[in-house]
Amino acid sequence: MVRDLLTLPSSLPLITAGFATDQVHLLVGTGSTDSVSVCKNRIHSILNAGGNPIVVNPSSPGHIKQLHSEFGSFKEFQIIEREFTLSDLTTLGRLLVCKVVDRVFVDLPTAQSSLCDEIFWQCQKLRIPINTFHKPEFSTFNMIPTWVDPKGSGLQIAVTTNGNGYILANRIKRDIISHLPPNISEVVINMGYLKDRIINEDHKTLLKEKYYQTDMSLPGFGYGLDEDGWESHKFNKLIREFEMTSREQRLKRTRWLSQVMEYYPMNKLSDIKLEDFETSSSSNKKPKQESVSDDIASPTGEKIEEDTNQVQLSESRKKEDSKTSGKISLVGSGPGSVSMLTIGAMQEIKTADIILADKLVPQAILDLIPSKTETFIAKKFPGNAERAQQELLSKGLESLTNGLKVVRLKQGDPYIFGRGGEEYNFFKSHGYIPSVLPGISSSLACTVLAQIPATQRDVADQVLICTGTGRKGALPKIPEFVESRTTVFLMALHRANVLITELLKNGWDSDVPAAIVERGSCPDQRVTRTLLKWVPEVVEEIGSRPPGVLVVGKAVNALADHDLVNFDESRKFVIDEGFREFEIDIDSLFK
């Protein structure tokens, strides 16, 4: 690589979102060309961030005129029409910080470029961040091309290539923005609104109570603006729906919103309301109470089944006198990639009157649904899965009695931990025999996507697909350890520590290879290889990118580069990011 090591930092810059409210930012010089566009962009950025831009040593009367006409109406903006002196650094700043300016931008005409060195070292001594235009050697930070949502949602998108090309960075930024849903502003505004409401209504009551730790147990959803903890594994941590502590009860909506942000189709997040949570989580919700009391009891499983029976009775009564009856299919949509959807599933998606989709059905599949088709996405999140299931079934039944073609779009395969069998029985008991279309289950797709041959001669002669979480969050019956078996655990990562402990207690080899395969076949697929004994701490370290499977067995490394998977205490895991989608030209397929 041809790089001028003298000018560019060898390590990557630390990207932060710096607060600049009321700060004084000094712009020394306005550039050596007729255009003041760079200076203008900086002044706009400083004003947008609530700062006070002061221009000193403007390069020409023309520049002064242009800047006054653009920024003259801003009281925060100043131009000092004289040469720069080093004392400006310690006299033009805020009283709060002894008049030291908070940030310096240098863009001097060529004739004054010798000053750059002096300004830089003075700023270093005073610990003032400094950027010198096109001189990285005299800079401690650089501005990066940033898109600011013009609708004021607060969304900003910045891209840096760390010196590989400003134009390229701008183009990458434009490409990212072009892929956002058109209503992204409304999505961001709505999510921020719901977060603030939940914090004010749920968390503040907790803060008054003795046991509430101030360390948010759900990073990425704290009071502040820190958004770098968003992949924490905790937002998906196992919560038993029917055995929540009163504290977990109070944080229920926090978990719900975290999962909605993680799972729900991006473009639909603008329509989510807190009432959605109430309806999908407790159709018999207690009357709203002023303060959250200790006696909120989660409905028991029996209560929910009774409710479901109520749904059945009332719907079946309706059915008797309905004139036409609808049709229903339970359709497996595969792990997520469109290239792994069956033709039958595609046909069902294209011809449905209403689609009832799992929350796990990824965006790429949902995007295939014709815009005219009503889509209802299960709001199943930790702690309200049963109620959401009931809501979904009654929606399906209502549509059937109205004579609609109902497609129940399940993630992966309907009969692999998809409640497909229960749903089949439910609709059959109401006189609707579902047609069931298999899908590629994530349990097998993820092994292939991670380059794991689930069976291979002299490596593995059997495959076991096992849940990590049973009814009401119970542990499954722990399978025996078989050296020649590949075991794929689903619904397991949110309780990896408990599960692994049980496996090791039951004679599983702690050094057997293991792989965590998350968001298989989606653009943000992640494969993490490690050893079984280290899975809990690896999950803790890399955070959660659900949904994910845990694959255990010698087959995990059968095709891997042995140097890469030769783990020890100093290197316990290796990550392989991303999935290269097969290009699918759907139209040509059906010509």
Ligand SMILES: O=C(O)CCc1c2[nH]c(c1CC(=O)O)Cc1[nH]c(c(CC(=O)O)c1CCC(=O)O)Cc1[nH]c(c(CC(=O)O)c1CCC(=O)O)Cc1[nH]c(c(CCC(=O)O)c1CC(=O)O)C2
């Ligand atoms: O490991 C993780 O990160 C979370 C694992 C995970 C679970 N449910 C989930 C996922 C996928 C996901 O949300 O990423 C999400 C999940 N669980 C399930 C489905 C399929 C469906 O409900 O249509 C789905 C997907 C729902 C959807 O996408 O809308 C099904 C399920 N949940 C459960 C079971 C096991 C059982 O009930 O016997 C089963 C399989 C039933 C069967 O064999 O057909 C139970 C389960 N799964 C789980 C939990 C913990 C609470 C919770 O997190 O929902 C619980 C406890 C409970 O629901 O009472 C874990």
Ligand SMILES: C[S@@+](CC[C@H](N)C(=O)[O-])C[C@H]1O[C@@H](n2cnc3c(N)ncnc32)[C@H](O)[C@@H]1O
């Ligand atoms: C309730 S089960 C549904 C399984 C689904 N019926 C199937 O056949 O793939 C949900 C679990 O499937 C796994 N899962 C689903 N989609 C996945 C994906 N794209 N990548 C990795 N794991 C996935 C995760 O273990 C998740 O906890």
